[in-house]
Amino acid sequence: ELKVEQNPLFLSMQEGKNYTIYCNYSTTSDRLYWYRQDPGKSLESLFVLLSNGAVKQEGRLMASLDTKARLSTLHITAAVHDLSATYFCAVSGGGADGLTFGKGTHLIIQP
Amino acid sequence: KAGVTQTPRYLIKTRGQQVTLSCSPISGHRSVSWYQQTPGQGLQFLFEYFSETQRNKGNFPGRFSGRQFSNSRSEMNVSTLELGDSALYLCASSFFSPDRGDEQYFGPGTRLTVT
Numbered sequence: 001e002l003k004v005e006q007n008p009l010f011l012s013m014q015e016g017k018n019y020t021i022y023c024n025y026s027t028t029s030d031r032l033y034w035y036r037q038d039p040g041k042s043l044e045s046l047f048v049l050l051s052n053g054a055v056k057q058e059g060r061l062m063a064s065l066d067t068k069a070r071l072s073t074l075h076i077t078a079a080v081h082d083l084s085a086t087y088f089c090a091v092s093g094g095g096a097d098g099l100t101f102g103k104g105t106h107l108i109i110q111p
Numbered sequence: 112k113a114g115v116t117q118t119p120r121y122l123i124k125t126r127g128q129q130v131t132l133s134c135s136p137i138s139g140h141r142s143v144s145w146y147q148q149t150p151g152q153g154l155q156f157l158f159e160y161f162s163e164t165q166r167n168k169g170n171f172p173g174r175f176s177g178r179q180f181s182n183s184r185s186e187m188n189v190s191t192l193e194l195g196d197s198a199l200y201l202c203a204s205s206f207f208s209p210d211r212g213d214e215q216y217f218g219p220g221t222r223l224t225v226t
Contacts, residue, residue, distance in 0.1 A: 031212045033212075042201060042218060042220050043201065043203075045214055045216065048210075048212055092212065098144050098169060099144070101146075101153060101154035103153045104153065
């Protein structure tokens with residue numbers, strides 16, 4: 001059974017700081033996705049990582065994938081308040097389980 | 112392109128009743144998946160339909176069922192509702208491509224409250 005673990009689950013940080021969210025998964029997969037969810041809203045796709053070593057960047061967010069370590073990271077550079085949200089990583093197991101999501105990282109960025 | 116739409120957006124039902132939720136995927140997307148989101152269990156995969164056939168199924172009891180129509184629209188049904196079925200039900204559609212994999216595009220969700 002594919003398991004996806006995110007950490008931290010809760011993160012409060014100040015504007016201007018850098019931080020990294022980690023996503024570990026338990027079985028071989030080369031398809032990993034990052035989503036953002038604002039309170040009361042649906043999920044918005046942020047990044048699609050489809051191969052070992054993939055790195056994608058959008059604004060202050062950068063995501064990477066290491067399939068050998070079964071690890072993805074979401075790095076936040078010089079955080080701003082607008083990035084406050086819950087971030088999920090999700091792994092496609094290629095089998096019968098659809099996307100398996102991590103528990104999410106609730107990120108609060110304070111002025 | 113219009114995004115994924117779900118109806119109704121909010122629903123209140125009583126224990127023991129049944130409910131049907133509807134989802135219209137992005138035009139051209141033939142795969143529709145359903146997820147349940149709760150504060151305790153997070154996001155859990157219910158099932159996936161592709162070309163009117165259930166392709167994948169998560170670990171949910173048989174009270175949860177779904178179907179897909181020839182126009183790719185999908186419905187999910189929950190029978191004999193329990194309090195624990197209160198959740199946000201999210202529908203997602205996808206179209207596999209080499210560049211985006213099976214990236215899923217989510218609808219706004221249906222908030223189901225069981226009393």
